[in-house]
Amino acid sequence: MAKDYKVNKVEELKERLSDARAIVLVDYKGINVEQDSLLRGRFREEKVDYFVAKNPLNHIGLKGVGINCPELTLNWPN
Numbered sequence: 001m002a003k004d005y006k007v008n009k010v011e012e013l014k015e016r017l018s019d020a021r022a023i024v025l026v027d028y029k030g031i032n033v034e035q036d037s038l039l040r041g042r043f044r045e046e047k048v049d050y051f052v053a054k055n056p057l058n059h060i061g062l063k064g065v066g067i068n069c070p071e072l073t074l075n076w077p078n
Helices: 002-018 033-045 055-064
Strands: none
Touching (some): 002 055
16 A cells, blocks of 8 residues: 555656756754744745655655655665
C-alpha cells in the first residue's frame, strides 16, 4: 500500500512539475504554522501552486521531468 501511495505521489509531482513555468525549492525549517498559513494565502491570491513534498519524492519527480537536483539527496540518512 505504501509503495502504491509513493508511486502515485511521484506521478502527481511529475504532472505538477511538468506544467510549471518556474520551480522554487525551499528548506522551510523554522517556519511556524501561522507563517506557513500566511504564505499559502499569499500564494493562493497570486495563483501560485505551493506544496510540500519529501525530498526523495521531489528528487524522483524532478528526474522524471528531466531536472537533476542532487542537492536534494545531501542530507538523506545512510
